[in-house]
Amino acid sequence: MDVSEVLLPGVGLRYEFTTTDGQHIGVVARRSGDIEFVDHPDPDPDEVRPLFRLSAEEAGAVAEILGAPRIAERFADLTREVPGLSSGQVEVTAGSPYADRALGETRARTRTGASIVAVVRGEEVIASPQPGQTLRTGDILVVIGTQQGITGVEHILAG
Structure with a gap:
């Protein structure tokens, strides 16, 4: 469209x-x-x-209703279509050396081959986050890659 x-x-x-x-x-x-x-x-x-x-608040609510499930649905479809591709969720925990730092500093894709395609922060979904996106404790990163790559992102964030 x-x-x-x-x-x-x-x-x-x-x-x-x-x-x-x-x-x-x-x-x-x-x-x-x-x-x-x-x-x-x-x-x-x-x-x-x-x-x-x-209103801005109402528009945000509608965006969440329509956006978050749609993003999850697209990733689920993608992982079914491509053998060996998985999706996972990785939390930025309180002890993570990357809390309050830019996503790009993790160099996650370079180091693991897995891509961080969204950041879920409370009720907010940040789709296609830029390298400058600051990670916060409690953020859930939506990761697409091999299972080994997703595990690699978990290890990077854990320090």
């Missing part, structure tokens, strides 16, 4: 896509954190009909 992104100066970003039923949908991510869903009854993207609006 193609999703286009349009900058709305002073407002935020509008993401647009067409559903399989042919409906043109826009999601306006406002700078305030609020999210507005709009419909494009005509092909003109400037002619919109508001559908509903969510």
